[in-house]
Amino acid sequence: MTLAFSIFFLVFVAELIQWIGQSVLLELAYAVYLRLFYSSKITQQRNLKNEILTAKAELLLTSSQDQFAKWAKLRRRVDKGLAELEKLNGELGSARSGFSLKFNSMIWILTNGTQFVVGWWYRKSAVFYLPPGWFGPVTWFLSFPFAPAGSVSCGAWQIACRRVIKVGERVVKNLTSPSLVEKDAAVKAKEQ
Template sequence: MSLIVLIFMLVFVTELISWIGTSVLLDLAYGLYIRLFYASAVSRQRELKTEILTTKKELLSTSAQDQFAKWAKLRRSVDKGLAELEKINGELSSNKTTFSLKFKSMLWILTTGLQFVVGWWYRKSAVFYLPPGWLGPITWWMSLPFAPKGSVSVGVWQMACRRVIKVGERTVRDMIKPSAILSEPVAVETESKASAEQKKKS
């Protein structure tokens, strides 16, 4: 893969993750993770919730005075179920905290961290060369800080890619907003017509 495409893809993936949101990706990844590695715990958690709700319902319909033995047995069953559920919830919560830390670290390494590494490794390399005299006196700026004169450096190319992607994102959002706004007045107008017709009928 050429350097020009590699840097663009790194910047694009970083901006895409930022646009989607780390929390959304974390929830999706964690959901998949617990289904693969903690399926039995999740299944047991679901069963316990159902059992506790059923037992509680039965407990509420049982008289503590007239049917004390049955009431006490149901009460012990609810307490035991709640204790087990709390233990499972604690384990899953602890696993989520650990997974969240590892997932966020991995995302940072694969995006921002990798951009730093690539930028440092290719700091003296030219991403591509500009035609002579194309940008006049500001051509030197494109090669900052260490790339050969007349070329575009990795740092400048990263900034350019990020800027273009952000402009593209803003354009897409602006295109989506008007369509949502246009659909709302149509609905309001339809409702007002319907209410006007009802008034006429009445």
């Protein structure tokens, strides 16, 4: 039965990642990655933005005709800061794209890749055997493609687990979200 639970766990993790959203997980993991490996760059970026904003505010208060030397100096400082910020943003952007590629590859390997490998490795193994005569001719389909007759194959078990998890997800969503009748009643109560 450990094979059945292992396959169920793999399918559950894949569906959980899909339910949460890969982009949400990417954003969370990237935030942690930045704090661990690029904290100095992030601090430098934040300080540079603050310097640029204060210089721009000072530039707006300075008259370009009356105080040209001061205005030109502030303008050069703002331009230099924007160039440095653009360079820093480029470095962080390339770090993000590299991290995104690695993270998405890791997620694919952990979900779809492991399911494929487990299905291929145990392709001739039975996850469990069915009692004789319970499902009639459907038992051939459940053992498809290589599992022994009268058993459930890894592929069929993965499909069944995925379907049960999807139904469970739908039930939980329906139980946790307010029904349309409750929403209509709330809207009418607000209108009165």
